[in-house]
Amino acid sequence: MKLYCLSGHPTLPCNVLKFKSTTIMLDVGLDTTSVLNFLPLPLVHSPRLSKLPGWISKDGNINLEKELKECAGRVFVDAQPEFCLPERELLDLSTIDVILISNYHCMMALPYITEHTGFTGTVYATEPTLQIGRLLMEELVNFMERVPKAQAATCWKNKEVQ
DSSP states (O other): OEEEEOOSOTTSOOEEEEETTEEEEEOOOOBOGGGGGBOOOOSSOOHHHHTOOBOBOTTSSOBOTTTEEEETTEEEEOSSOOOBOOOOSSSOGGGOOEEEOOSGGGGTTHHHHHHHSOOOSEEEOOHHHHHHHHHHHHHHHHHHHHSOOSSOOOGGGSTTTO
C-alpha cells in the first residue's frame, strides 16, 4: 500500500491511496492562497489600481512594470489570478480508479483532474456535496469571466525574476 499527498495545504487535502491494483483519490482540494499575490479584480474600473506604479528590480536589469505592480511595499501580479493545483507530476492521474469527495470544499480542483489528465474513473460524493460544490465552481468561473484581464502575464514566472 502507498499513500501520496498531492496537496501542500493542510486544510485542502488531495491524497492518493494505491492498494493492490486499485488507486483511490481522496478529495481534490484547490489551493486558492496564490490569489493573494494578484491584484484584485474590481467589478467597476478602479483608477487607484490602474495608477499603481510598475515594478522594476533594484539593479534595473529586470523590467516587468506591465506585469508586476507595487502597492504598500508589496509586489502584485497584474493578471488573471492562477490557482495552485494538486501535484500532477508525482504519479499518472489517468490511472486513478475512484475519487472520493468528503465535502464541497474538497472538490474545487475536480474539473482539472477530470478534464485534463485522462481520468476515466468514477467520482463518489453525496448529493448535497455535489450541489453546493457545483454552485461554488460556477460562481468562481462566472466571476473570472465577468472581470477579465486584458493582458496575460507569464514573464514573472521565470526563475531569475522570482
